[in-house]
Amino acid sequence: MQCWELAQWNTYDECVPALSLLIFDGDCAFCTTWVNRLEKILPVFPETSPWQWLNLDEFGLTKDDVTRYAWVVTSGHQFAGHLAFSALLRMQRGFGWRFLGNLIATPPVSWLAAIAYHFVAKYRHKLPGGTPACAMPAAGTSHR
Numbered sequence: 001m002q003c004w005e006l007a008q009w010n011t012y013d014e015c016v017p018a019l020s021l022l023i024f025d026g027d028c029a030f031c032t033t034w035v036n037r038l039e040k041i042l043p044v045f046p047e048t049s050p051w052q053w054l055n056l057d058e059f060g061l062t063k064d065d066v067t068r069y070a071w072v073v074t075s076g077h078q079f080a081g082h083l084a085f086s087a088l089l090r091m092q093r094g095f096g097w098r099f100l101g102n103l104i105a106t107p108p109v110s111w112l113a114a115i116a117y118h119f120v121a122k123y124r125h126k127l128p129g130g131t132p133a134c135a136m137p138a139a140g141t142s143h144r
Helices: 028-039 063-066 082-090 095-103 107-124
Strands: 020-024 045-048 071-074 079-081
Touching: 020 028, 028 045, 071 082, 079 082, 082 095, 082 107, 095 107
Parallel strands: 020 045
Antiparallel strands: 020 071, 071 079
């Protein structure tokens, strides 16, 4: 059974990956603040690491991937952006959290969630807690 697939949640124990990691931009104060806030709010939370501390090749990710999206990586899956947030919610014990996580991953809500994530990522340096270091690289800039 693939617990990460929609509509296949049975019990909490079956659906929390033993090995999971949230990868985020550690140079971004906005990102770091929200990772810390979510860690306090959500009862179940994976290990976290700024991408700057990792060998990205081990996760099959590039610098471009991790500067544009937060990632939840498990032994069998990789979730980026709004789907990473959805994965965090689907790891929770409570039905409400899991329902919201599944909703975020289901069209047409997922389309709106993707747009919202892109907007926040693009303007994170202007949001409360953001700094100039939070700005995403300009389009067309090489990051590899």
